[in-house]
Amino acid sequence: xxxLQKLTILSDSAKYDVACTSSGIDRAGRRGSMGSxxxxxxxxxxxxxxxxxxxxxxxxxxxxxxxxxxxxxxxSNDLPRAAFAPRELxxxxxxxxxxxxxxxxxxxxxxxxxxxxxxxxxxxxxRILREEYRFRGYIHAKTIPGADPGLVQKLGYLADRLSVxxxxxxxxxxxxxxPDKHRQAILRPMGQxxxxxxQSRQELQTYRAAPAFAPAGQSTQMIVGATPxxxxxxxxxxxxxxxxxxxxxxxxxxxxxxxxxxxxxALDTKPPLLREHRLYQADWLLRYYHFSAAEILxxxxxxxxxxxxxxxxxxxxxxxxxxxxxxxxxLELLLRVPGIGPRSAKRILIARRQAALxxxxxxxIGVVLKRAQxxxxxxxxxxxxxxxxxxxxxxxxDPMAFxxxxxxxxxxxxxxxxxxxDTGLPPxxxxxxxxxxxxxxxxxxx
Amino acid sequence: xxxxxESFRRKTLPLAIWPPEQAQLTLYDCRDIPTEPAxxxxxxxxxxxxxxxxxxxxxxxxxxxxxGEKELLLLRFLHTAFARGTAAxxxxxxxxxAPVLALERAVTEEAHLLMGFVRFQVxxxxxxxxxxxxxxxxxLLRPHFCGRYPDSDFLIADLTHRVALLYRGxxxxxxxxxxGFRLPPPDAEEAEYQALWQQFYKTIGIRERYxxxxxxxxxxxxxWACMTELMDER
Ligand code: SF4
Numbered sequence: 097x098x099x100l101q102k103l104t105i106l107s108d109s110a111k112y113d114v115a116c117t118s119s120g121i122d123r124a125g126r127r128g129s130m131g132s133x134x135x136x137x138x139x140x141x142x143x144x145x146x147x148x149x150x151x152x153x154x155x156x157x158x159x160x161x162x163x164x165x166x167x168x169x170x171x172s173n174d175l176p177r178a179a180f181a182p183r184e185l186x187x188x189x190x191x192x193x194x195x196x197x198x199x200x201x202x203x204x205x206x207x208x209x210x211x212x213x214x215x216x217x218x219x220x221x222x223r224i225l226r227e228e229y230r231f232r233g234y235i236h237a238k239t240i241p242g243a244d245p246g247l248v249q250k251l252g253y254l255a256d257r258l259s260v261x262x263x264x265x266x267x268x269x270x271x272x273x274x275p276d277k278h279r280q281a282i283l284r285p286m287g288q289x290x291x292x293x294x295q296s297r298q299e300l301q302t303y304r305a306a307p308a309f310a311p312a313g314q315s316t317q318m319i320v321g322a323t324p325x326x327x328x329x330x331x332x333x334x335x336x337x338x339x340x341x342x343x344x345x346x347x348x349x350x351x352x353x354x355x356x357x358x359x360x361x362a363l364d365t366k367p368p369l370l371r372e373h374r375l376y377q378a379d380w381l382l383r384y385y386h387f388s389a390a391e392i393l394x395x396x397x398x399x400x401x402x403x404x405x406x407x408x409x410x411x412x413x414x415x416x417x418x419x420x421x422x423x424x425x426x427l428e429l430l431l432r433v434p435g436i437g438p439r440s441a442k443r444i445l446i447a448r449r450q451a452a453l454x455x456x457x458x459x460x461i462g463v464v465l466k467r468a469q470x471x472x473x474x475x476x477x478x479x480x481x482x483x484x485x486x487x488x489x490x491x492x493x494d495p496m497a498f499x500x501x502x503x504x505x506x507x508x509x510x511x512x513x514x515x516x517x518d519t520g521l522p523p524x525x526x527x528x529x530x531x532x533x534x535x536x537x538x539x540x541x542x
Numbered sequence: 543x544x545x546x547x548e549s550f551r552r553k554t555l556p557l558a559i560w561p562p563e564q565a566q567l568t569l570y571d572c573r574d575i576p577t578e579p580a581x582x583x584x585x586x587x588x589x590x591x592x593x594x595x596x597x598x599x600x601x602x603x604x605x606x607x608x609x610g611e612k613e614l615l616l617l618r619f620l621h622t623a624f625a626r627g628t629a630a631x632x633x634x635x636x637x638x639x640a641p642v643l644a645l646e647r648a649v650t651e652e653a654h655l656l657m658g659f660v661r662f663q664v665x666x667x668x669x670x671x672x673x674x675x676x677x678x679x680x681x682l683l684r685p686h687f688c689g690r691y692p693d694s695d696f697l698i699a700d701l702t703h704r705v706a707l708l709y710r711g712x713x714x715x716x717x718x719x720x721x722g723f724r725l726p727p728p729d730a731e732e733a734e735y736q737a738l739w740q741q742f743y744k745t746i747g748i749r750e751r752y753x754x755x756x757x758x759x760x761x762x763x764x765x766w767a768c769m770t771e772l773m774d775e776r
Contacts, residue, residue, distance in 0.1 A: 100741055107745045125689035127712075132690045139760065140658040141771055144747035146756025150658075153746060188738070194669065194694070195662045197739050197770070352750045367750055447634040457635030507751065 097178055103188070105178040109158040109169050110204065112354075113317070114347040118150040118199035118234040120312030121256050131193060131200070131233035133256065133312075138199050151202035151236060152192050156180050156218055160206035164263075164274040166322050168354045169206045179208065182221040189225060193233050200234030200256075201225070211243040215251065222254035234312070239289075241281045248285050249309075252292055257312040257344070260285050262337070265330045269323035272359055289314045290341040313344035320375060321368040322351035322360055328389070328398035331378055335389040338382065348375045366514070369507045370497060374400040381406055384438050386428045402510035403534050408434045408492040411471060415488075415542055418471040419479035423452050434492055435468030467491050485539035493534065499527035594628035604645035606678040608702070615641045653682035659761070660687075660698060661770045663725055664732050669696035670725045672768055680707045680716065688714055699723055736770050743771035 119137030139148040155169075157179035163171045180188075189201045203221060208214045218237060225231040237255040239248050252258055260282055264270045267279045289310060296309035316337065320330065334346045350367035353360065378400070381387035385407065392406050393399070401409045411418070411434050420429050422444055430441040440462045447453060447461060454475040459465055470488045473479040495501070497510040505514065505523040516526035589598040604616055615638075622638040623630035633639050656679050662669040669691065673679075680700055684707055687696065692712070699706040699719055706719045728736060766772040 100738060103738055104741055104745050107742050111746050111748055125692045127692045130691065130693070132686075134657075134686075136654075138654070138658045141743060141769065142757045142761040143743065144754070144757060145749075145751035146753035146760065147747075147751075148760065149743070149746060152742070191735050192739060194664065194691070195735060195739070195770075196658075196660050196671070196690075199658075350751075352748065369751065443634045446632050450629050450633040451635070453635050456637075460635050460637065460640035507753070 099184070099188070102178045102180060102184075103154070105176050106154045106156075106158060106180060109175075109206070110153045110155045110202075112168075112349060112352070113153060113202070113204060113238070114349045115236065115259060115315055115317060115345065116148055116150045116153055116202060117345070118236075120344055121234070123232055125232060129230035129232045130190070131231050133199070133232070133234050140196070140198055150199045151234065152189055152198045152200070153202040154180070154185070156182075156185065156203060156205035156214070156221065157208045158206045159208050161209065162207050162274075162276040164276065165355065165357050165359060166264075166273055166319060166351065170355075173355065180221075182217055183224055185221050186224040186229060190229055190231065193231070198233075200231075200236070202236040202238075204238035205240065207240060211240040212247060214240050215243040215247040219247065219250050219254065222251070226254050236312075239285050241277050241285070243285075245285070245288055248288055249292060252289060252309045253307050255310055257315060258289050258310045259315045259317070260289070262286075262316045262318050262333075264323055265318050265320070265325040265333055266323065269325065273322065286314065286316070286337075286341045286343075294342070314341065315343055315345040315347060317347035317349060319351050320348045320372055321365075326393075326398040327371070327375065327378075327400045328393040328395070330375065331382075331389045331393055334379060335382055346379060348372050348379075366507065370402055370510060371400065373496075373508060374402070374406060378406045385431045402512070403493055403497045403531075403538075405494055407432075408467070408494075412489065412492065412538065412542060419473040420471060422458065422472050422474045423448050433468050433471045435464035435466065435471070485542045486535050489535050489538045489542070493531065498531045499523045501527070592627065593623050594631060597623055597628065597631035600631055600642060600646055603649050604642045606649045606681065607645040608676040608678065609645060609648070611641075612645055615645060649677045649679065650682065652677050653679040655761075655765070656683060657686050659765050659769055661768060662696065663728055663736075665726050665729070667695070669694055671696070671698045672701060672723075672725060673698060674701050674764070674768060676702070676764075678703050678705075680705060683707065684714055699725075740771050740774075 117137045118133065119135060121133045122135040123133040125132040137150060139150050141149040143149055157177075158169045158175070159177045159179060160169045160171055168175060185203070189198075192198045193200065203218055205214050205218060208217070222235060222237065225235070235255045236257040236259065237251050238259045238261065239251060241260070262282055263274060263277065270277060270279055292309045293313060296306065296311075299306040300308060318330070330348075337343050337346055350369050350372040351361065352367045353363045353365050356363055378392050381392060382389065387410075391410060400406060404412065411432065418433070420433050422430065427441055427445060430436055430444060431438065436444070443461045444453065444458075444463075447457065452475040453461075455465065455477050458468070458474060470480045470483055470491065496506070496508045497513070499506050499509045499513055501524060503522070503524055505517045509517070509523070509527065510530065512530050513523070513526050516529065517523045589601060601616060601620070604612060618638045619630070619642045622636070630636070630639060634643060652675055656673060656675060660671045660673060660683070662671045678700070680698065680703075683698060687698065687707075688709055691709075695710045697706050697708050701723065704719050704721065706717050708715055708717050761772070763776065766776050
């Protein structure tokens with residue numbers, strides 16, 4: 097088979113994998129080798145769906161002995177199949193890397209013959225890259241569930257980041273949709289990787305030349321919308337994973353129906369992109385804003401508000417806690433103010449040591465006053481005096497949920513807007529109607 | 543002050559060489575003020591001790607900006623800064639500091655984008671790329687690419703500023719380039735890798751999530767002409 101055809105099949109099969117970041121490790125270049133890594137990661141392109149392309153994301157093969165129902169590569173699906181030879185993939189990676197198309201390789205695979213056999217071929221690919229070609233760029237490898245722990249260990253010393261996909265948010269769903277995979281077979285390697293990573297970091301502290309095990313940490317991903325879990329369940333699971341396995345990232349992928357199956361949403365179901373977006377926003381709140389999952393979603397409201405980002409939603413529900421004085425508040429409190437992000441919060445901390453901040457100064461720093469004005473006070477501004485609640489709600493609403501004034505129906509519109517538009521109403525008008533209703537309803541609740 | 547700045551700019555910024563047409567563009571404010579190299583060296587040398595390392599870095603980076611206002615904004619900043627000392631660079635909310643920080647951010651952000659968006663072609667073992675940035679980003683790309691490809695010779699041609707970064711035999715230098723500079727046409731092997739990359743790019747996007755707006759926000763169209771996978775989509 098020609099290389100072009102192989103690449104097409106094996107990138108097409110890999111495209112639903114979310115993670116494409118090259119972040120988490122700094123590694124300078126060195127004479128006699130090729131490549132380097134930069135901790136913030138580098139995006140090399142953006143695909144037609146707006147997602148970053150940083151790594152050559154392919155499967156080593158899409159031939160699979162398993163039959164997970166949500167997956168296009170499952171055994172029972174009729175699909176063109178292909179496999180890279182390890183050296184072939186290593187060569188392609190290097191050629192792409194030289195031309196600065198990519199930061200490195202994201203290698204995963206369907207299960208060819210057995211998990212161990214598949215892992216050995218992945219290891220061989222990375223060995224060629226690292227040892228023969230002296231490649232110092234980024235490598236993300238996805239371990240195969242059920243593979244021997246010794247092989248996971250080997251893979252970890254060649255890759256920068258490892259991932260084990262948790263696939264679905266609950267054991268029940270996993271049993272139902274991926275009968276060949278077991279929760280334990282997923283969590284065990286996660287635990288192993290976390291432990292090996294911690295040990296390697298310790299060794300590196302005492303002995304600088306010690307080999308590094310997955311120095312950019314591990315990540316995972318789960319499919320959202322194929323199964324009935326609530327947002328709260330998903331977010332609590334996420335929080336647990338960050339704590340227990342010190343994961344670097346949890347990725348979510350809105351389920352796109354790829355197969356007709358009675359256990360799954362119908363083929364014409366739209367991917368829940370707004371929900372996925374809210375999950376990422378909440379995930380940011382966990383990682384950068386000192387929020388806990390229990391603060392973001394409660395038992396009474398276990399699902400995200402489609403119309404507000406989770407931080408604004410929290411602010412409206414805790415309106416009594418504001419205004420925050422930007423000239424004295426600690427970082428955690430600054431981060432609770434809608435319109436202040438981690439970057440502007442840090443700048444506030446530095447700038448207020450030089451002089452007390454007023455509204456003009458905050459604007460120059462990059463605070464979004466349109467939202468923040470109702471939640472802060474500063475020099476010369478005692479806070480917004482008794483604003484109309486409707487005004488506050490209106491300032492916080494996420495325009496994206498209301499079709500953002502676009503003529504075409506956006507994939508990110510709230511379900512309510514989509515439903516109205518489906519009855520034949522122009523999307524712009526549907527968006528405006530829902531918005532008016534939401535403003536009144538939320539203002540009453542405040 | 544104008545004179546200080548002008549000479550400062552021309553003689554002492556060690557970051558880069560300046561293409562002639564750009565020097566002319568910015569000369570007009572200060573045209574009739576004679577350059578005094580000794581004085582300029584003094585200003586440049588006093589930056590760090592008088593204003594601190596952060597201010598020095600800020601001035602150097604903001605200076606690479608392609609904005610027509612940068613001289614004026616930098617001048618204002620230096621004026622306040624020399625009066626206030628090291629605090630000035632940290633006063634993010636100050637009307638004279640904030641705009642210079644914005645210049646700096648624009649420059650570093652574009653440089654960061656270019657670290658990903660530069661596309662090399664291989665010609666007889668040498669890598670060649672063409673870019674058209676708004677800001678003069680080559681000095682920031684230099685350590686990145688020299689570290690990334692320590693053993694390959696390469697050239698990055700900045701057509702906006704008519705300067706190329708040339709890395710040969712382990713040494714980097716800036717060279718002036720002609721108007722209408724072009725890379726040689728790709729040979730068969732190069733064409734094959736370009737085709738593979740274009741095919742990968744097409745395949746990796748998910749049709750059900752098509753989102754041209756987000757793509758444009760992350761990767762503005764002005765970069766597309768120099769990117770192998772996007773030049774045909776313009
Ligand atoms: S094992 Fe992986 S590739 Fe195979 S069917 Fe399951 S999810 Fe798909």
